[in-house]
Amino acid sequence: MNLRDLQLRNFRCFASYAAEFAPGFNFIVGPNGRGKTTLLEAACVLLRLQSQRSTNLAPALRLGERSFVLVGHASDHRLQFYYSALRRKVAFDGVEQRDLAEYLSLARVVSFANHDLDLVRGPAELRRRYLDFIGAQIDVRYRPALRAYERALRSRNALLKSAHPRPRELAAYTEPLVRSGNLLRELRSAIVRRLAPRAAESQRQIGGGQEMLGLEYAPGSEEDFAAQLARARAEETRLRLTTVGPHRDDLRLLVEGRPAAPFASEGQQRTTALALKLAQAQIFAENFGAPPLLLIDDIFGELDAARRNALLGCLPNEAQKLVTATSLAWREGNLEGPILRL
Amino acid sequence: MKRTEYPAALRDLIVQLRQMPGVGPRSAERIALWMVQARSDHPANIARAITETRAAVRPCRRCGFFATAELCEICADESRAADQLCIVEQPTDILPLEKTSAFRGLYHSLGGRISPLDRVAPEDLRIAALVERVEKEKPNEIIFALAADVEGEATTSYLVELLKKYPVTLTRIAHGLPAGGGLESADELTLYRALSGRTKL
Ligand SMILES: Nc1ncnc2c1ncn2[C@@H]1O[C@H](COP(=O)(O)OP(=O)(O)O)[C@@H](O)[C@H]1O
Ligand SMILES: [Mg+2]
Ligand SMILES: [Zn+2]
Numbered sequence: 001m002n003l004r005d006l007q008l009r010n011f012r013c014f015a016s017y018a019a020e021f022a023p024g025f026n027f028i029v030g031p032n033g034r035g036k037t038t039l040l041e042a043a044c045v046l047l048r049l050q051s052q053r054s055t056n057l058a059p060a061l062r063l064g065e066r067s068f069v070l071v072g073h074a075s076d077h078r079l080q081f082y083y084s085a086l087r088r089k090v091a092f093d094g095v096e097q098r099d100l101a102e103y104l105s106l107a108r109v110v111s112f113a114n115h116d117l118d119l120v121r122g123p124a125e126l127r128r129r130y131l132d133f134i135g136a137q138i139d140v141r142y143r144p145a146l147r148a149y150e151r152a153l154r155s156r157n158a159l160l161k162s163a164h165p166r167p168r169e170l171a172a173y174t175e176p177l178v179r180s181g182n183l184l185r186e187l188r189s190a191i192v193r194r195l196a197p198r199a200a201e202s203q204r205q206i207g208g209g210q211e212m213l214g215l216e217y218a219p220g221s222e223e224d225f226a227a228q229l230a231r232a233r234a235e236e237t238r239l240r241l242t243t244v245g246p247h248r249d250d251l252r253l254l255v256e257g258r259p260a261a262p263f264a265s266e267g268q269q270r271t272t273a274l275a276l277k278l279a280q281a282q283i284f285a286e287n288f289g290a291p292p293l294l295l296i297d298d299i300f301g302e303l304d305a306a307r308r309n310a311l312l313g314c315l316p317n318e319a320q321k322l323v324t325a326t327s328l329a330w331r332e333g334n335l336e337g338p339i340l341r342l
Numbered sequence: 343m344k345r346t347e348y349p350a351a352l353r354d355l356i357v358q359l360r361q362m363p364g365v366g367p368r369s370a371e372r373i374a375l376w377m378v379q380a381r382s383d384h385p386a387n388i389a390r391a392i393t394e395t396r397a398a399v400r401p402c403r404r405c406g407f408f409a410t411a412e413l414c415e416i417c418a419d420e421s422r423a424a425d426q427l428c429i430v431e432q433p434t435d436i437l438p439l440e441k442t443s444a445f446r447g448l449y450h451s452l453g454g455r456i457s458p459l460d461r462v463a464p465e466d467l468r469i470a471a472l473v474e475r476v477e478k479e480k481p482n483e484i485i486f487a488l489a490a491d492v493e494g495e496a497t498t499s500y501l502v503e504l505l506k507k508y509p510v511t512l513t514r515i516a517h518g519l520p521a522g523g524g525l526e527s528a529d530e531l532t533l534y535r536a537l538s539g540r541t542k543l
Contacts, residue, residue, distance in 0.1 A: 151459070151492045158458035169456060169464065172500035176492045 025337030036324035108292035116273035198279035220248025291319035406451035
């Protein structure tokens with residue numbers, strides 16, 4: 001998959017803008033606030049219909065406008081995405097799509113950014129979102145399971161918060177919660193099993209061969225989720241919310257056998273964040289026979305030369321890469337590619 | 343300067359028409375203009391048909407389907423098997439099931455599903471009427487044909503818990519129905535298969 005070109009209309013700071021991209025490396029250079037990250041975001045939204053930056057697309061509407069449009073060509077297909085608060089429209093080769101399966105089957109995206117460090121240091125919710133972002137792209141069951149789980153959870157919490165106890169409705173909503181929750185645990189656990197060896201290998205390569213990275217899935221629900229919920233009933237009634245389940249999942253990160261957040265050095269943590277993203281890229285490449293589009297936002301300038309070169313060595317050769325930076329002073333001669341100045 | 347508009351009566355008609363599902367401002371305006379300009383009796387006939395139909399059509403006392411008498415056509419049909427009861431969310435779910443010809447029993451429409459997020463509780467649905475029917479009509483089999491989404495599954499589970507003390511076999515139509523869309527959006531063949539391949543609960 002290669003993104004050949006991209007047109008933006010009323011997307012964040014761009015009223016109207018068009019760019020072309022080559023296979024391999026593409027450099028997007030300009031001072032802060034010019035729209036480098038925005039360009040990467042537009043590529044992600046066009047290809048995946050979701051932003052790597054926010055969960056909701058409303059903030060991407062250019063201030064004062066009511067709709068944005070993204071158009072581009074990827075692997076000889078024309079993709080169009082129209083967004084407004086009321087409506088979104090998706091077209092593939094000029095044909096409006098109701099079922100998004102074909103559209104979304106075209107490309108995968110992995111984004112690398114400085115805030116990936118939050119994956120290591122931040123709350124578990126960010127690591128769940130990382131797993132969700134992968135799951136939704138590699139297994140058709142993932143998104144429906146997640147949606148059903150979230151809906152059942154919100155329904156159940158609404159019942160627990162209601163003025164009168166509603167035990168029979170609570171029991172009724174426990175059923176879809178358990179079914180979707182069990183599927184979600186199974187799917188997340190499978191994703192972590194695949195990520196673990198790949199992330200460990202990337203950590204070794206970028207960290208210079210010594211650093212051991214371990215990934216462990218820490219599920220918020222047990223094998224017998226239904227029984228666990230039954231045991232938690234008293235606590236649920238007291239706290240008025242569902243206290244156990246996949247919404248309490250975490251992805252545990254261990255550097256040298258110890259939790260990365262409190263113990264690892266900042267350099268090690270940065271490496272771990274990169275390793276997670278590289279593992280994601282590898283899984284996509286294996287699943288789809290073609291590497292994902294890599295969006296690399298501002299990080300090369302921040303890394304020391306050793307880690308930068310190690311990271312470059314880990315990036316899949318055949319992948320198309322959009323790399324942003326405020327300057328290209330760090331770039332060495334072997335990195336060829338067109339430069340787009342903003 | 344004052345901008346000229348349609349007379350208030352016509353504007354009011356446009357506003358009224360916009361209350362109808364699927365009618366936006368443009369079509370409301372076009373319909374209203376047609377209604378006041380048409381040389382035929384059509385607009386008057388439509389007005390009469392609305393009043394008469396609203397007076398004539400009501401929910402069937404037994405199953406909730408559309409009826410013009412106490413009982414709907416299905417409930418009044420004595421050739422139908424009274425020992426099978428199919429539970430649906432909405433009265434509009436009944437016709438798609440009828441089209442398959444796979445089911446010859448009776449129906450019960452709940453008038454919705456239990457949904458805490460939409461503030462719909464069991465007491466808002468025709469559940470007491472269902473229990474009463476089960477006690478009186480003593481069906482052999484109750485078939486749940488609710489949507490295969492979270493609310494549909496929870497409502498089915500709620501009713502199963504409520505009805506399991508009666509000597510009746512509880513089954514559910516095979517899944518594979520579109521989630522959320524409900525029965526209306528499923529095609530005939532899918533519904534036929536779903537009805538034929540039901541699973542015991
Ligand atoms: N919805 C929006 N409407 C208009 N401008 C926006 C919107 N969202 C962000 N911006 C502006 O877009 C500019 C570009 O942001 P960004 O892409 O992050 O720049 P860069 O990555 O080059 O530093 C910023 O100045 C920001 O204030
Ligand atoms: Mg930026
Ligand atoms: Zn009836």
